Amino acid sequence: MFISPLVQSLRVLRWRKDPVVCVAYAVFLAIFIFLACLPFSVAAQTMQVRKFHFALHPFGSWAVGQFIPSMYNFHNRLVVSYAPLHELDAAQEQAPRRITTVNHYSFHPIYFDRDRQRLISDQPLHLYALTNYRGREWMTPCVLISQGNVIHMQIGATDEPAQR
Amino acid sequence: MSLPSADAFAERVVVAARIVVAMWLVGWTCKCVVLLEYFFKTLVSHPMVHEFFPAVFRSALVAQAAYVLPVLALPVFFSRRQAWFCVAAVVMAVSSALLLMHQDSASDATFETSFWVGAWLVWFSFSMRRRDQEFLTHARSLALCVVAIQFCGAFVGKCTPEYWSGQVLADMFMEQKQGLFASWIGSHFDQATIRISFQWISKFLIVGEGVFALAPLLPYRLVCCVGIPFMLSFALFRSWMIYSVLMCLIGLLIAGWWLMAKAVADISSASSSRKYPM
Numbered sequence: 001m002f003i004s005p006l007v008q009s010l011r012v013l014r015w016r017k018d019p020v021v022c023v024a025y026a027v028f029l030a031i032f033i034f035l036a037c038l039p040f041s042v043a044a045q046t047m048q049v050r051k052f053h054f055a056l057h058p059f060g061s062w063a064v065g066q067f068i069p070s071m072y073n074f075h076n077r078l079v080v081s082y083a084p085l086h087e088l089d090a091a092q093e094q095a096p097r098r099i100t101t102v103n104h105y106s107f108h109p110i111y112f113d114r115d116r117q118r119l120i121s122d123q124p125l126h127l128y129a130l131t132n133y134r135g136r137e138w139m140t141p142c143v144l145i146s147q148g149n150v151i152h153m154q155i156g157a158t159d160e161p162a163q164r
Numbered sequence: 165m166s167l168p169s170a171d172a173f174a175e176r177v178v179v180a181a182r183i184v185v186a187m188w189l190v191g192w193t194c195k196c197v198v199l200l201e202y203f204f205k206t207l208v209s210h211p212m213v214h215e216f217f218p219a220v221f222r223s224a225l226v227a228q229a230a231y232v233l234p235v236l237a238l239p240v241f242f243s244r245r246q247a248w249f250c251v252a253a254v255v256m257a258v259s260s261a262l263l264l265m266h267q268d269s270a271s272d273a274t275f276e277t278s279f280w281v282g283a284w285l286v287w288f289s290f291s292m293r294r295r296d297q298e299f300l301t302h303a304r305s306l307a308l309c310v311v312a313i314q315f316c317g318a319f320v321g322k323c324t325p326e327y328w329s330g331q332v333l334a335d336m337f338m339e340q341k342q343g344l345f346a347s348w349i350g351s352h353f354d355q356a357t358i359r360i361s362f363q364w365i366s367k368f369l370i371v372g373e374g375v376f377a378l379a380p381l382l383p384y385r386l387v388c389c390v391g392i393p394f395m396l397s398f399a400l401f402r403s404w405m406i407y408s409v410l411m412c413l414i415g416l417l418i419a420g421w422w423l424m425a426k427a428v429a430d431i432s433s434a435s436s437s438r439k440y441p442m
Contacts, residue, residue, distance in 0.1 A: 005301075007381075009304075010305075020287055021287070021302050035313070035320050038320045039320055039323050048321075069276060069277075069313050071276070071321075073317065074321050075327065101332065101336050103336050104271060105270070108271040111271050116210035120210070149209060150210075151210060153212055
């Protein structure tokens with residue numbers, strides 16, 4: 001009869017002999033429970049999206065969240081504009097807008113880009129991280145301001161999820 | 165049933181650890197040309213400042229040191245001393261953790277999978293002197309748990325109509341055409357055909373990830389025989405750089421298979437010795 005590797009391990013697991021293994025299984029179980037709740041819990045989804053948008057405060061919470069596997073999650077897009085989105089209708093020609101579908105973190109193209117020179121600009125660059133998941137959309141605004149070759153990134157608060 | 169000799173057991177464990185370290189380093193360095201330029205040139209010439217991160221996790225020096233520190237893992241291939249394996253494991257886990265929390269590298273999944281494999285190796289290396297069968301049983305099960313949580317995380321994040329329909333993957337493929345295969349596809353098929361193909365590729369990917377999220381409950385050989393080619397196939401639809409994320413997981417599976425195969429061989433050998441005593 002087939003016995004799965006996990007069951008084989010649990011059968012011989014003893015706290016006194018393998019406390020570290022016991023703790024490891026507890027950590028794995030906690031992560032599995034969190035991930036299993038993700039499709040159903042708006043709070044968990046918002047937490048993961050804020051992690052993706054670097055908008056989960058305080059830093060310690062975000063750092064802990066980094067260790068929760070989320071390989072290429074959600075439908076992420078990055079909107080790049082030279083004017084805030086709410087001003088675009090009035091300034092369409094002066095504010096070219098580019099929307100990119102991103103695998104993994106929404107701001108990934110900004111960080112992991114060897115050609116950061118293209119981010120250097122006399123005027124602020126407005127970025128919007130958009131994430132869609134199961135009928136909801138979250139948006140986090142960001143402004144890049146260049147001072148010489150240094151790029152300052154100011155990420156705002158993530159909007160509450162909007163139904164799509 | 166006779167236990168295998170202490171030397172055979174130790175040899176088995178050392179080889180398994182070396183497999184994990186080797187594949188981890190392959191994944192860590194497979195995009196070193198890109199990352200070395202990024203860490204040592206881009207971060208210095210155009211630093212990004214995001215106040216959300218503490219100063220230590222904005223420092224280019226910290227990122228540079230964390231990326232090259234795993235060179236300290238190399239002695240495991242020349243020495244069998246447990247101390248070197250422990251140093252390698254700790255360095256691997258700490259470097260991954262630092263880069264996972266660093267401003268300029270947090271958005272790369274490489275460091276997340278590398279951390280979990282490094283953490284497994286920390287436990288394994290510090291327990292290497294054990295000679296009981298339970299050690300190997302736990303090692304294999306924990307390896308499958310590491311693989312499973314990666315794919316569980318990947319799976320739940322794709323439980324959406326946009327992914328299931330292939331729209332997201334097709335959009336990424338169109339916008340970010342990478343790799344020789346992707347370029348070939350782009351030049352030989354029109355957009356409509358590509359989008360229809362991605363309807364099925366997406367389903368294949370999501371179902372596969374869902375199955376491997378259950379890895380600890382499946383036969384080990386099945387997970388290896390199907391899971392490793394599944395992971396290797398990712399490069400068909402993305403660039404080869406995806407291997408920076410997956411190589412460490414592949415190494416972990418191979419190491420567990422090695423432990424299991426050698427255990428079966430040792431049992432067979434012990435059984436033969438009883439039947440045909442010298």
